[in-house]
Amino acid sequence: AAGVIQSPRHLIKEKRETATLKCYPIPRHDTVYWYQQGPGQDPQFLISFYEKMQSDKGSIPDRFSAQQFSDYHSELNMSSLELGDSALYFCAKDRDGRMNTEAFFGQGTRLTVV
């Protein structure tokens, strides 16, 4: 079925550790987005990629980096984790590659930093 697969679903890390979140658009898709949703907050845009190139950049900390690979999956790398990085991280894609259609979200990765 079409959608977005994210892994892992849950992740617990200690402060100052690193984490890698993965996103697999199904079917393969040229555009992916990353969003961060803190507790009780609305999702905040981090970064997006179109055809493996960064397309738009939001309030993504310098400690975070992301890329889209040749098979169109994407990874969000987070280093020197802080307690405030605890959040739900979503990956999303556009339907059928068309602009201004709905963005489908993955089920999210819930990151807890302790």
Add this chain to the structure above:
Amino acid sequence: AQKITQTQPGMFVQEKEAVTLDCTYDTSDPSYGLFWYKQPSSGEMIFLIYQGSYDQQNATEGRYSLNFQKARKSANLVISASQLGDSAMYFCAMRAGETSGSRLTFGEGTQLTVNP
């Protein structure tokens, strides 16, 4: 810059009644899309309905309809015949421009509770 405003932090409705969730937006771009998402307590983001800025008719999807008033920059979500399963957080969002990879900007959300 784009901005979405949802002024209702919480709303209550009786089962089987209709409810309107408010959303106003601001953008200088003539081309934009407006979206509503539902987020139950499980955390997933579920797409509900989409309205394009050039669409002449209001969007409808089953029990969901979008009351689009372009001059007033409002895009209210109407849920008819509310069900207990509609209890969730609802986010209004917007994407402006026609560049692939443009971000969605979200409002702060409205927590809807459907009472039996």
